[in-house]
Amino acid sequence: MSSPNAAEATPNREDQKNEWRGSRLQWSKQAEHKLHQELNAIALEKCYAKTKAFVDCSHEHGLLVVFKCRQHNADLNACLHEYTNPEAFAAFKASRTEEIPVVVKTPKGP
Numbered sequence: 052m053s054s055p056n057a058a059e060a061t062p063n064r065e066d067q068k069n070e071w072r073g074s075r076l077q078w079s080k081q082a083e084h085k086l087h088q089e090l091n092a093i094a095l096e097k098c099y100a101k102t103k104a105f106v107d108c109s110h111e112h113g114l115l116v117v118f119k120c121r122q123h124n125a126d127l128n129a130c131l132h133e134y135t136n137p138e139a140f141a142a143f144k145a146s147r148t149e150e151i152p153v154v155v156k157t158p159k160g161p
Contacts, residue, residue, distance in 0.1 A: 083144070090143050094134035101127045 095102065105127045108120040133139070 086144055086147060087140065090135055090140055094131050097134055098127060098130035101130045 101123070105120060105123040108123045109116040112119040
């Protein structure tokens with residue numbers, strides 16, 4: 052008879068799915084979603100100066116942020132788009148293909 056700790060140490064499929072984005076994504080899309088998250092984090096790091104400028108402007112102008120900080124917002128969006136556009140994602144994905152886990156689905160049947 053196995054101990055209760057052994058059952059807790061072995062994650063089942065549902066636990067693994069919940070670890071990734073609340074099991075809202077299909078198993079096959081989870082690796083791609085994780086790559087998107089990593090690329091977004093990289094883009095935020097590279098655009099830190101523009102993000103800080105927009106945040107400072109928003110703190111300075113309060114409710115008028117929509118009107119007073121348009122240029123900072125446009126600069127931030129342009130910077131983020133430079134790193135997160137579909138072409139950049141395809142290049143990032145191609146560089147990480149060996150790290151993407153492959154999930155093989157077994158057919159359900161009697």
